[in-house]
Amino acid sequence: MxxxxxxxxxxxxxxxxxxxxxxxxxxxxxxxxxxxxxxMTAPAAKFPTESPIALVLQNHRFNPSNFTVPAGKRFRIQLTSHDPSVDEFESYDMKFEKIVTPNTTITVYAGPMHPGTYSFFDDYHPEDAKGTVTVETGDQDNVR
Structure with a gap:
């Protein structure tokens, strides 16, 4: 008892x-x-002033599943989940992981990065939800 x-x-x-x-x-x-x-105070250079890259997670798929950013600049990714389950937005390459619950939006920061291709995924559905970020040098106006 x-x-x-x-x-x-x-x-x-x-x-x-x-x-x-x-x-x-x-x-x-x-x-x-x-x-x-x-x-809170932080150096302005650490946080991007440009608009965030908008991603949507639906049916365990990212849309868009890949995008391009300029080399050497910090950037923001804003992820909105329309999945009915909890997801974990993660990237070993860009060093972030964040839980996202259904019908919410989260923001993660990445960069500055060297030119190359970096992957991201949903750790709970890694076979379905995956994507890449291409980091390029050159004409910054055409990058997104």
């Missing part, structure tokens, strides 16, 4: 106390982000 009480108490603590705290740490409410953001 004592064991059942301990299990019930642990379930209660996890479900009502710890789970909301964990969710808040990984996805803070806008009011927290707005409160913190004005006080």
């Amino acid at each position: 004592f064991g059942h009480l301990v299990c019930a108490l642990i379930s209660f603590i996890i479900g009502t106390l710890l789970l909301p705290i964990i969710k808040q740490q990984f996805n803070p409410p806008p009011s927290v982000v707005q409160t913190i953001t004005p006080h």
Whole structure:
């Protein structure tokens, strides 16, 4: 009997106390982000000012599945998931991984990168959801 009480108490603590705290740490409410953001300072050169590359994840496929960026510049990828399941947007080459829940949008930063082709994928569906980023030098106006 004592064991059942301990299990019930642990379930209660996890479900009502710890789970909301964990969710808040990984996805803070806008009011927290707005409160913190004005006080944060960072060199402007580290964050891209151009519009983000917009990706959509639907039916475990990225659209577009490949895009081009200029060499030597930091860039932003904004991913919107229309998958019914949780996905993990990841790239070993560009050194990011981020969980994306259904019907949400996340942003990741990458670069600056040397010319070449770099891969990204959904770690939960790697055979279906994969893509590449081509990093090129040259005419910066034609890159995207």
